[in-house]
Amino acid sequence: MGDATDVAARRTLEPISSPVAAETPEPEPRARHLDREEVLTASKMSATGLTAWFDNLRVLSEIEMEIPRDGVTAVIGPSGCGKSTFIRILNRMFEMKPGARMEGQVTLDGEDIYASDIDPVQLRRRVGMVFQRPNPFPAMSLRDNVLAGLRLTGRLRKAKNADSPAAIERLVEHALESAALWDEVSDRLDAPGRTLSSGQQQRLCIARAIAMEPEVLLMDEPCSALDPIATARIEDLIHALKARYTIVIVTHNIQQAARVSDRTGFFLQGELVEYGPTDRLFTSPRDPRTEDYVTGKFG
Amino acid sequence: MTIRRRRRREEAFRALCWVAVYLPLALLALLLAHALVEGLPRLGSAFVSDFPSASPERAGILPAIAGSLYVLSLAGVIAVPLGVGAAIYLEEYAPARWSHLVEMNLAQLAGLPSVLYGLLGLGVFVHVMGMGTTAISGALTLAMLVLPLVITTTREALRDVPGASREAALALGATRWETVRQVVLPVAWPRITTGVVQALARALGETAPLIMVGALAYVSFLPDGMSSPYTVLPVQIFHWVTRDGFVPNAAAGVLVLLSATLALNVLAVLLRQRLERVEAERQEVLP
Secondary structure, eight states: OHHHHHHHHHHHHOTTSOTHHHHSOOOHHHHHHHHHHHHHTTEEEEEEEEEEEETTEEEEEEEEEEEESSSEEEEEOSTTSSHHHHHHHHTTOGGGSTTEEEEEEEEETTEETTSTTOOHHHHHHHEEEEOSSOOOOTTSBHHHHHHHHHHHTTHHHHSTTTOOHHHHHHHHHHHHHHTTOHHHHTTOTTSBGGGSOHHHHHHHHHHHHHTTOOSEEEEESTTTTSOHHHHHHHHHHHHHHTTTSEEEEEESOHHHHHHHOSEEEEEETTEEEEEEEHHHHHHSOSSHHHHHHHTTSOO | OOHHHHHHHHHHHHHHHHHHHHHHHHHHHHHHHHHHHHHTTTOSHHHHHOOOOSSTTTOOOHHHHHHHHHHHHHHHHHHHHHHHHHHHIIIIISOHHHHHHHHHHHHHHHTSOHHHHHHHHIIIIIIISOOOSSHHHHHHHHHHHHHHHHHHHHHHHHHTSOHHHHHHHHHTTOOHHHHIIIIIHHHHHHHHHHHHHHHHHHHHTOOHHHHHTTOOSOOOSOOOSTTSOOOOHHHHHHHHHTSTTOHHHHHHHHHHHHHHHHHHHHHHHHHHHHHHHHHHHHHHHOO
């Protein structure tokens, strides 16, 4: 029974896979192997033996996780399970907190991002991040918020000839279009960022991250401070953006993970309990703890 | 205890609180009235534009005003970059444990009697560094005096900037310095300015340390550079009080000094009010 759903899930994830697979259900071990294969193809980031502490408190234990280039990877789990810590390790924001310490390897395009010659500042331009609460810069206009990353890092000033006012306007428009915000704010780019609704503010933060042209976009519970309508807009946006960016989204909303992601990893007490295609994980979880969580027995 | 007795105690306590408020106010009013009665007749445009003289009617306070302005500006120019820089380091860079240790020591320093700063200035700037009793010695001494205050208020201002803004900037690939300069400081500036103005208002009234480092009793010229001899308002007042016939001059000087301090404090309050309005607007919109 579980196997049949597995295969169905796999088919929706990988349209190329032959219909033959659907007719001949595979035994359990084989399916596990298939999950791994699906996950390993074109890996963008990966964590190996990743363990992290705050002072003496272990918050992540021996995480092994491959994040493929394409599609959306969701990280779910109850509060305090280490999911936020995990994505903050992916862009090296974790180490900014006092007492933070980690072991293991994390790679981006096969390159160790914790190697001594990697500058975290450079890395964060490639791995962008959207936070739980919308955090536009309060003192800046909408336009300046979109350009903030480029201004902060001095990129706007350096490439002077390329940055004619018109080119900058195009850049702002493009980022806001990508964040599905342009139509709502195109007539008031000089208004302060705080005049937007919180849903709009969150899309502004997404535009700000997109303007930096990252390769990976991390989202740390991006909708937890938003109402259902604003949440739906962000989820639509995630669907639109996944063609261009590798997206990793942390959420404690199981339905949201089911709606937006292609793969889901379930964290519990610092461990990655289960990781696989979202449909499979939700319809036939292999670990009883995953089942209890996705069916709402705790959380 | 009967209800009547409890009522009586209540009345007594209320009376005590009333006295605690109005007695000091009455004393202050008396002081101000005295200064007004003594000094107002002497106060005029000539008083603030004249140089000192041996005869009280002709003695003016111009060099002291110029000296206070000059020494205070110099002290500000020295203390603000040092203090703001130190605060940025402690708040944004230093490990928490270390910055806590420094904070405790700063609180001690802020509470030291100002005459000790005068002794420090006399020892270090006047003698060891050989600057003599010049404007720069006075300015450095005042700068030392206000430094703990500037650092403390700047740290408070930096701490008030939401951590989310810092995080956002760092996550965009900004360095610590880029974050501080372009995101944190613009938000914190109004409050830092308020703190600095208040610190300078305090320094304006300081007498003891400047007497120690050699502000003069009689100056018949304006300060013309950092190595110029000088005097300041409170020192000038101090010397007039002790001279026969010059008490009206001292009282008029007090009025000038009071107005200057008041002006600085009003400026600080206005800055703070403007800041709080901006703050309120921001909080209205955020969920």
